[in-house]
Amino acid sequence: MKKILKWGPIFVLYVVVSLLHPLSSSAAGGKGEAAVDKVKLEIFFEAMDGTGWQWFFLGDAVRKRLPNVSMSVYPLVAKNSKGEWESKRGQAEIDESMRIATFGRFNGPMLPIYLNARSLSPWAEGWRDAAIFCGMSPEELEAKVARNGEALLKEAYARAEKAGVASAAVLINGQPYKGAPRILALFEAVNERLPAGKRVAMPKTAQAAAAKDVPAPKFRIVVSSGVEKNDMLMGVFSNKFPGIKPEVLDFDSPERVKDFPDLDFLPAYILEDTKDVRTMLAEEIKAGIFAERKGYLVYFDKQGRGMYAAAKPEPGLLKVFVMSQCPYGVTAENGLIDALNKKLLPENARIEIHYIGDSVKDEDGRPAFKSLHGTPEWEEDIRQLVIAKKFPAKLNSYLLERNRDVTSTRWETAAEAAGLDSKAVADGFEEGRALLAKDFEYVSSLGITTSPSFLWEGRFFMVGMGELAKIPGFEKVTAQGSTGAGCAK
Structure with missing residues (x-):
């Protein structure tokens, strides 16, 4: 199984799914208040926001570990001045929120399985696979969303307004949790609200x-x-x-x-x-x-x-940092190429792709590579670098073809469909090894580890398509169904 997302020890994010369905409210309680028989957690998050998913995971883990703890999760949405739905990550996030709310209302017990399947199918239409996996046809889910999605999203919006929530948040019995986003901190906050006889004892570490x-x-x-x-x-x-x-x-x-x-x-x-x-x-x-x-x-x-505050400006240049077989990186490439073709990017904007991995010298002094998704990934990195150097006008066409099934071993098919001579690409492989070693070294020097990441005009850094869309000139670049996650070494 591919490792989808990894963060450093100080800040860990796992995209995990759990039971989401509406539950009746519990009496509010806070630290120091009298314990109650049951504790209610409420998680509010934007459907494609990585921080929100972290809170969701923490809350779900605590719910499973402690007795008499229930949990409700609400997609967090906003409205513009016209009263229309608005999202930082565009229409794709609004649609995702409606599907989650609708599936949860009509098939609540299966929702954790749906979300798990959805996280493993991160492309734009991956929700269809997730629905089928859970025994619901995509047509049925679409019909339910068309009939009920708007009303269900209004319910979620109303609950967030009533709770005074405007960003990813956790409520414990109606009161905001203000502690750290760590499993033991949230566990302790919830555990202490249970009656003494129902609390779970934990060992104290040195x-x-x-x-x-x-x-x-x-x-x-x-x-x-x-x-x-x-x-x-x-x-x-x-x-x-x-x-x-x-x-x-x-x-x-x-x-x-x-x-x-x-x-x-x-x-x-x-x-x-x-x-x-x-x-x-x-x-x-x-x-x-x-x-x-x-x-x-x-x-x-x-x-x-x-921001790379001391870096030399590079006007009009967008550097894209990916792993060639990372589904989120592939999504980013496709979205940018589509926007470029439709002239939706800033005038005279240029795209330059770089690759995330590690390079060391073997016993013979030749570069040896490590990439998150294994040898096929760094070999694909090399091919793309060779194409970028020798046949730059064909790179975007190749990527669109290759990204249809980037894990396939038949890369020649994509090359030929893009009008490339696959033998000429293969003949450049040894030269490509040197290109990849240099590229890995460059990316490592920047400390960039997550695919996709972006560097605009040499200074402005961001992770994920949602953050890129906040940069002036890139507002129309769609997240293409991204969950806000990424692949990281």
Whole structure:
């Protein structure tokens, strides 16, 4: 089974599915209030938002682990000034929200299976496969959405408004959960609301006990216009270091220039480098999650939107970072090529594709490669690099053909359909190895690990089609059914 999504130890996101169906409200309760016999979790999320899926996974895991815990999940949507549905990721996300709400209303017990199948079929029409897998014809689901989707989405919208929710959120008995997005933090918050006799006892770890005794280190976050801090990530730091309070600096501020003159990426989370901090972050430091600077440990958040602040501008150039067999990367390529062909991109915009993987030298000094989806993937990377260099005018046509079934071994069929000489492509394979080694090295130097990621005009970085669509000039590039997830090494 292919590994679809992986995040670093400090911030983990699993796209997992669970039971979503409307449940009656429970009495509100908060920390310190009297325990109740049952606890109700409510999860609000945008259908293609990775952060929302994380909250969903956490809530579902807690629900399964504890007795007498129910859960409701509501697709989170918005309306524009005309009262029309509006989504950050376009019509595809609105349609996905309606299908989820409709399937849950009419076939609630099967909804977790539907969503699981949908996450494994991330292309635009993958919902059809998911419906069939669950025993419902796509035509039946379409008909139910046509009749009921609008009303069901209005119900979800009304519930979010009543709860005062405008972004991904978790409510526990009607009260906002304000803790960290970590499984044990949410577990503890829910567990303590149950009667003493129904609570689940958990072992106390030495690290958890030590965290309470660690003094909060000096903590600064550097941001800039259009590049904001991640509140959920803030929760992770708060969980590691109780009582920690960040000082937010603008990249252009005198304090940043004086204290961190070499900072090259935003947002940057900067911790004072102390013995206690190193103890608490030992695993993250070992994994290379933090960059070590003089007196500080720095985490560069490259899982959403950021900026290479010191980079040289490259006007009109969109660099696309993918794994050639990642379904989300393939979706991104198709969407961009379609937009390019329809002249929906900024005038004079150029697209340049790069590949995510690892390169090392073998015993003979030749480059050896590792890619998330195995040898067939890096071999396909090489072919695409060869085509880009020797036959650049044919690359987009080849990608559209190849991406119909990128895992097929018959790449020659796609090449011939695109008007390429497959022998000429194959003959360039050895030269392509050198091209791939250089490309892997370049992408690794940027610290980019998630497919698809984008770099606009040399400085503006983002992960996922939803984030790209927020860039002026790219609003009409559709997410093509993307779930907001990605493939990461």
